[in-house]
Amino acid sequence: MSLIGYYWLMSFDRDHVLHAAADLLTRKATATMEEVARAAGISRATLNRHFTGRDALVRALEELGIAKCEAALEAARLEEGAAAGAVRRLVREIQPCAGLLTFLYSENQLFEGEKQNAGWFRIDERLTGLFRRGQENGEFRIDLSATWLAEALYGLLAAGSWAVTEGRVARNDFTHMIAELLLGGATRRDGS
Amino acid sequence: MSLIGYYWLMSFDRDHVLHAAADLLTRKATATMEEVARAAGISRATLNRHFTGRDALVRALEELGIAKCEAALEAARLEEGAAAGAVRRLVREIQPCAGLLTFLYSENQLFEGEKQNAGWFRIDERLTGLFRRGQENGEFRIDLSATWLAEALYGLLAAGSWAVTEGRVARNDFTHMIAELLLGGATRRDGS
DNA sequence: TATCGATGAGTCATGCATGTCTCACTTGAG
DNA sequence: CTCAAGTGAGACATGCATGACTCATCGATA
Numbered sequence: 001m002s003l004i005g006y007y008w009l010m011s012f013d014r015d016h017v018l019h020a021a022a023d024l025l026t027r028k029a030t031a032t033m034e035e036v037a038r039a040a041g042i043s044r045a046t047l048n049r050h051f052t053g054r055d056a057l058v059r060a061l062e063e064l065g066i067a068k069c070e071a072a073l074e075a076a077r078l079e080e081g082a083a084a085g086a087v088r089r090l091v092r093e094i095q096p097c098a099g100l101l102t103f104l105y106s107e108n109q110l111f112e113g114e115k116q117n118a119g120w121f122r123i124d125e126r127l128t129g130l131f132r133r134g135q136e137n138g139e140f141r142i143d144l145s146a147t148w149l150a151e152a153l154y155g156l157l158a159a160g161s162w163a164v165t166e167g168r169v170a171r172n173d174f175t176h177m178i179a180e181l182l183l184g185g186a187t188r189r190d191g192s
Numbered sequence: 193m194s195l196i197g198y199y200w201l202m203s204f205d206r207d208h209v210l211h212a213a214a215d216l217l218t219r220k221a222t223a224t225m226e227e228v229a230r231a232a233g234i235s236r237a238t239l240n241r242h243f244t245g246r247d248a249l250v251r252a253l254e255e256l257g258i259a260k261c262e263a264a265l266e267a268a269r270l271e272e273g274a275a276a277g278a279v280r281r282l283v284r285e286i287q288p289c290a291g292l293l294t295f296l297y298s299e300n301q302l303f304e305g306e307k308q309n310a311g312w313f314r315i316d317e318r319l320t321g322l323f324r325r326g327q328e329n330g331e332f333r334i335d336l337s338a339t340w341l342a343e344a345l346y347g348l349l350a351a352g353s354w355a356v357t358e359g360r361v362a363r364n365d366f367t368h369m370i371a372e373l374l375l376g377g378a379t380r381r382d383g384s
Numbered sequence: 385t386a387t388c389g390a391t392g393a394g395t396c397a398t399g400c401a402t403g404t405c406t407c408a409c410t411t412g413a414g
Numbered sequence: 415c416t417c418a419a420g421t422g423a424g425a426c427a428t429g430c431a432t433g434a435c436t437c438a439t440c441g442a443t444a
Contacts, residue, residue: 012420032401043422048403084379106298134378141380148369149378151355152348159347160340169340177340185377186326186341187276188333204390224431235392240433 012050017042018064021057026099027165029106033057058107065104066119068097073126083134084183090130091157091179098161098174105158124150149182156182204238210256213249218291219357221298225249250299257296258311260289265318275326276375282322283349283371290353290366297350316342341374348374 020040024031031039033054037047051057076090094101108116131149134140140149160178163169169177212232216223223231225246229239243249264285270278286293300308323341326332332341348370355361361369 033403034401044402045404045423046421049421053403054401087378131378139380140378141376144369144373144378145361145365148352148355148361148365148373151351151360152369152373155347155351155354156344158350159343162347163340163343168343169337173337173340177336177344181336181340181344181374181377183377183379184333185373185375185379186279186323186332186336187375187377188331189381225433226431236432237393237435238391241391245433246431 012042012046014050016040017047017050018060022061022064022100022103025061026103026161029103058104061100062104062117063119065097065100066117066123069094069101069123070119072097073123078126078130079133083130083137083139086130087134087153087183088175088179091153091182092175094157095174098157099165101154102158102161105154127153153178153182204234204242206242208232209234209239209242210252214253214256214292214295217253218295218353221295250296253292254296254309255311257289257292258309258315261286261293261315262311264289265315270318270322271325275322275329275331278322279326279345279375280367280371283345283374284367286349287366290349291357293346294350294353297346319345345370345374 017040021036024036024039028035033047034044036057037044040047047057051060072090072093075093076086078086078090080086108120127150128146131140131146135142135146156178160169160174164171164174209232213228216228216231220227225239226236228249229236232239239249243252264282267285268278268282270282272278300312319342320338323332323338327334327338352361352366352370356363356366
C-alpha cells in the first residue's frame with residue numbers, strides 16, 4: 001500500500017488540529033503547546049510529532065490563514081461590479097477567519113526581523129488594488145490612501161472580532177458594522 | 193530630611209523608565225526585562241527593585257496609559273461643540289499614546305480572567321457617551337451602535353499606529369486618516 | 385572628610401515551556 | 415491471529431526568563 005494510503009489510516013486530522021489551534025490561540029495567544037493539544041483532543045506528544053515546535057504550528061496556521069483569506073478574496077469577486085459591493089462581499093466572506101487573521105496579525109510582529117510569507121504581500125496587493133479601483137472610478141475618496149484603507153480594514157476586522165468574542169456586539173452584525181463603517185463612516189447622510 | 197526629599201535624590205526616574213518601557217514594548221511586546229532595563233538606561237537589578245516582576249511593570253504602564261488617555265479626553269473637551277469636532281480633537285490628542293494603548297489593548301487579553309482596571313471602564317463610558325451624543329443630536333447614524341464606534345476607534349488607532357511604525361502611512365497623516373475614516377468613511381461624497 | 389543610601393554588575397536558584405525519548409496500548413492490514 | 419504503525423502517558427534534559435541575593439562603587443549630605 002502506498003504512503004498516501006497510510007496517511008489516511010492515521011487518526012491524526014491535521015485540518016481539525018489546525019482549526020482547534022486557531023480557535024484557542026485566537027482567544028488566548030499565549031496558550032501553551034499542551035493547551036493547544038488538549039483543545040485539539042490529542043496528546044502533546046502527537047502534536048509535537050506533526051509540528052516540531054511552536055514555530056511550525058504558527059507557520060502552518062499562517063498558511064491556513066493565507067489560504068482562507070485568498071479563498072475569501074476569490075469568493076468575493078473583487079473585480080466585479082461596484083467596489084463598495086466588493087468590499088461588502090469581502091467582509092462577509094472573510095468573517096469566519098477574522099479571528100485567525102487577528103491572531104496572525106498580532107503574531108506577525110514576532111517575525112518582523114525574518115522574511116515574512118509572500119502570501120500576505122499578495123493579499124495586500126489585491127486588497128489595495130480593490131480600494132485603488134474604487135478611487136479611480138470615483139466611488140472612493142482619494143484623500144485617504146488605498147494603503148491606509150487596507151490597513152484600516154485589518155484593524156476593523158480585529159476590533160470587530162474582538163468585540164464579538166467579548167459580547168459587545170452581536171455576531172450577526174459583524175459584516176454590517178465593519179463594512180458600513182469602512183464605507184460610509186459614522187457621519188449621518190442622506191441614505192441612512 | 194523627609195522621605196520625599198530622598199525621592200528626588202535618586203537617579204531613578206520612574207516616569208522616564210515607564211516611557212522607555214512603553215516605547216520598547218510597543219514595538220516588541222515580548223521584550224525581556226533586561227531589554228526593558230537597557231532601553232531605560234538602568235540595570236536589571238534597579239528595574240526589579242522598583243517593579244517587582246513583569247506584572248508590576250505592565251500594571252504601571254496600564255496606569256500610565258489610563259492617565260494619558262484620560263488627559264487626552266480632558267484636552268479634547270468632548271462635551272464641547274459638534275461631536276465630530278470632538279472626535280477629531282480626541283484623535284489628535286490621543287496620538288502620542290496610541291502606541292502604548294495598542295500594546296495595552298493586546299496585553300489586556302492576558303488579564304481576562306482577573307478583574308481589570310476600572311479606568312478602562314471610565315474611558316469606555318466617556319467615549320461611548322460621545323458617540324451617543326452624536327447620535328442623539330443627529331450627527332451620527334444610529335444603525336452603528338455607539339459601543340461599536342468606540343471599539344472601532346480603538347481598532348483604527350491600533351491599525352494607524354502599526355501602519356505608521358511600519359512606514360506605510362506618514363506620521364503626519366495619522367490624525368486625518370483615522371478621524372476622517374471613522375467619521376466619513378471611504379465613500380466619496382459632496383464635500384470630499 | 386565620613387556616612388548613608390542607591391545603583392550596577394554579577395551570581396544563583398527557581399519555575400516554566402519546550403523538545404525528545406521510552407514504553408504500553410490500540411487499531412487496521414495481511 | 416500476527417504484525418506494523420500510530421497514539422497517549424509519562425519521564426527526562428534543556429534553555430530561558432525571572433526574581434532574589436551579594437558586594438563594590440558612586441554621590442550627596444552632614
